[in-house]
């Protein structure tokens with residue numbers, strides 16, 4: 015589709031499911047409201063877990079929304095064409111209402127119908143769960159796909175590692191899914207290239223999860239009280255793919271950020287286009303500042319624990335990559351302003367908390383810039399003397415110079431030397447334990 019941008023995709027999606035009697039619910043906050051076991055909302059289904067388990071939802075049994083999500087597991091992949099820390103996810107849910115038949119038929123209609131996305135059927139593929147000891151082979155979904163017109167040779171049966179979703183954490187609602195792939199028409203990587211292959215020829219556009227199981231603490235899958243549907247479609251990735259863009263950073267919600275970064279560095283894109291190292295740094299900055307701005311909008315401050323530590327890591331890594339691009343002046347707040355401007359209509363919380371966002375960004379950047387050059391010097395000496403960074407040294411870089419482990423690891427990778435990340439984690443835990451004991455002692459003294 016030529017004129018597809020994120021606003022259009024979101025509007026079409028919500029309209030389509032409203033027509034199918036779904037209620038639009040607002041995005042839940044990034045900071046989970048009821049679940050202390052995870053730091054951030056990672057998927058649209060996450061805030062709905064109690065309702066997937068059987069609790070009644072006040073808006074009914076058919077829901078649809080655009081959910082802001084944050085995932086940090088892939089932090090070292092950021093900078094490639096498709097991974098993002100913060101992204102918006104489109105989702106529709108059946109809470110014990112419709113199941114596989116309606117779900118697959120509606121997905122097919124939304125993707126292929128001329129009034130909606132009008133994707134050519136020749137470019138679509140489907141995968142279904144191959145079955146194992148926990149759940150049967152999903153012949154039901156495969157038949158529905160055949161019935162709607164998907165050629166049988168474009169339906170693949172894949173194992174749990176590909177076609178199963180959830181739970182979030184170790185326990186909770188989960189189930190087999192069917193995934194819909196779009197052929198990007200890139201060259202196949204080999205004779206076995208097919209949907210699910212990591213080469214990128216086939217792009218996963220949508221997953222429909224049939225959440226009918228609860229994973230229990232002993233690893234068993236027991237049937238849930240109700241059969242649910244949970245679908246997920248990433249906005250930025252889908253817009254990029256369907257518009258034939260090379261990466262998510264070319265989409266409308268990244269464009270103003272990428273332009274601002276070029277403006278700050280005084281760079282003409284045409285001159286820099288071949289410099290993939292610098293392009294990667296620009297992408298990392300854009301991704302991290304966007305994610306950090308959304309975190310700060312929920313009034314999280316940078317710190318060395320929990321959410322605050324994730325925020326600190328994102329902001330500091332952005333500053334380190336800014337240094338690679340030669341940005342020596344304070345810039346984070348300027349970029350945060352661009353994020354606020356881009357998203358303020360859909361997420362008013364950004365503008366409501368803009369003062370807080372600005373002051374947090376400025377103070378964290380100032381703090382880190384005070385130690386960054388000395389830390390880089392120390393890293394240079396340690397790597398020259400030892401040819402590696404052990405756990406204690408990585409912790410020293412963290413404690414004395416504020417280098418989160420990603421920065422040390424990235425610097426070491428650039429030099430081709432090893433970092434003992436496990437050793438760092440042990441030192442970090444030891445230190446946190448000591449601080450806790452110290453705080454408890456202080457508290458005991460005070461309460462005496």
Ligand code: GLY
Nearest residue numbers: 057223244245246
């Ligand atoms: N529907 C699950 C996910 O995409 O995250």
